[in-house]
Amino acid sequence: MAIQIPRGTQDILPGEVEKWNYIENTAKKICENYQYREIRTPIFEYTELFQKGVGDTTDIVQKEMYTFRDRGDRSLTLRPEGTAPVVRSFIEHKMFGNAVQPVKLYYNGPMFRYERPQAGRFRQFVQFGVEALGSEDPAIDAEVISMAMEIYQQLGLKNLKLVINSLGDKESRMKHREALISHFKPHIGEFCTDCQNRLEKNPLRILDCKKDHDHPLMKTAPSILDYLNEHSKAYFDQVLDYLNALGIAYEVDSTLVRGLDYYYHTCFEIMSNAEGFGAITTLCGGGRYNGLVQEMGGPETPGIGFALSIERLLAALAAEGIELPVARSLDCYVVAIGDETKTAAFKLLHALRSEGFSADKDYMGRKVKAQFKAADRVQAKFVAVIGEDELKENKVNVRNMATGEQKELPIDGFISEFKKMANMGEE
The missing domain is CATH 3.30.930.10 (Bira Bifunctional Protein; Domain 2)
Structure with missing residues (x-):
């Protein structure tokens, strides 16, 4: 078990x-x-x-x-x-x-x-x-x-x-304490063992009892406000x-x-x-x-x-049906197409994270279509795609998932260009 x-x-x-x-x-x-x-x-x-x-x-x-x-x-x-x-x-x-x-x-x-x-x-x-x-x-x-x-x-x-x-x-509480003892003492045997023990030690605790809260003496107990x-x-x-x-x-x-x-x-x-x-x-x-x-x-x-x-x-x-604004989203999901692009994609992922962006990639060996579905599932704002052609041309294809707009950004200057793109998306 x-x-x-x-x-x-x-x-x-x-x-x-x-x-x-x-x-x-x-x-x-x-x-x-x-x-x-x-x-x-x-x-x-x-x-x-x-x-x-x-x-x-x-x-x-x-x-x-x-x-x-x-x-x-x-x-x-x-x-x-x-x-x-x-x-x-x-x-x-x-x-x-x-x-x-x-x-x-x-x-x-x-x-x-x-x-x-x-x-x-x-x-x-x-x-x-x-x-x-x-x-x-x-x-x-x-x-x-x-x-x-x-x-x-x-x-x-x-x-x-x-x-x-x-x-x-302290003075007010002592006077109230004496009044509580006088009030409860004649009938303390009707209360639970805890209340009986508290009568002399701390009668104020009787008023906080969960077992005897419906006892008639609770409703007529001396009010502290009368002893202030x-x-x-x-x-x-x-x-x-x-x-x-x-x-x-x-x-x-x-x-x-x-x-x-x-x-x-x-x-x-x-x-x-x-x-x-x-x-x-x-x-x-x-x-x-x-x-x-x-x-x-x-x-x-x-x-x-x-x-x-x-x-x-x-x-x-x-x-009250209140939903806190804690929706989880990802700045960029990196999609690698082909084995040759995996190292470049991994370096790109690291660069994004180092600059303070939330970023992730596929670690399950999924096909391209499944990688895009995974990006949707984690509510990625952008998807950066590196295929073999992009790698040869030293470029990354970036898609804005909200608008569908696509841009080609250079791998070497990717971070600075991506920052501009991300800021435009926020506006």
Whole structure:
């Protein structure tokens, strides 16, 4: 029996890879416009990083991490998310001392979580994310949200919904925590084991439970917005004012808590409202994490970021019937007629590629007619034909496949003449 791909993973084949590249390049260009710079961190880190950075009470740490011991008996984990590794790198390389602040970073790469595979959810998945570290200005919150919205909008998505909430500062969260414990404690035995364990450790996580989300107490749970102190209210109002100024529509949802322990103040999700998109509507999530750098051994440094799933973005594009402009074409297909012309054709092919043209030739010993069909199949813009007569006359016959126009170009000056011909074809 042939070996198959592990469950929850996927092969991204030619034809699909081009879509991924287009999406990632679009996101990178937007990040660069906002002065965010790329960072690359290891695919595995010490397990303690995620226990501290993500939180012991989260589903990610408790149930979903791929953790193993190496030959030195060290506990390592395949990264389940991108923020904790970026913060670790920020601290380790003392980026808090950089002359330019805040430090604006973006990342793109595979993450790993042991989840039940379903539509839009994989065990190996790709996240594109950004982190801005060093500023407590509400404007940076709005900037990060607007970046995420711009990525989706530039790719053509229209059926989007931005949901936003405030989790408040430490004081606000402590008051809300006490209210949640009082609310759930009398009936905590009706909830799942995870929720029972979280009651004293982190009751906010109960609101994010997938098993008990329909329990009546969930609907009547105290709202964090009722426990925001004056500073937290003012901060949240300022973020909303900036979003209003940018014309970004949003919906305030006091039940939005996100799945990670490190969030304070702003948290948000961007969802797809496209018909037929599926049960999992969240495309992107993020928020502010003012205590995370300090928790992980660095100086007190505020931060905010988001992560989006490339897989879910592709699903949203499909749901809205959006085709990305990634049609594959070839600048020139070289056709050799007769054995004597093969070396000259190969040299011509190499010359085209060296000058930056995409070019190819037949490697299957096909007849001339089949070579032209192959050129059509790969959508060649031009076909350069070298036969024995052309070789003797030191010429190449070039056909514009769109117009049918043919020209004879000298082999010796072929590249310079072909450039002129190709440029005319673009006009």
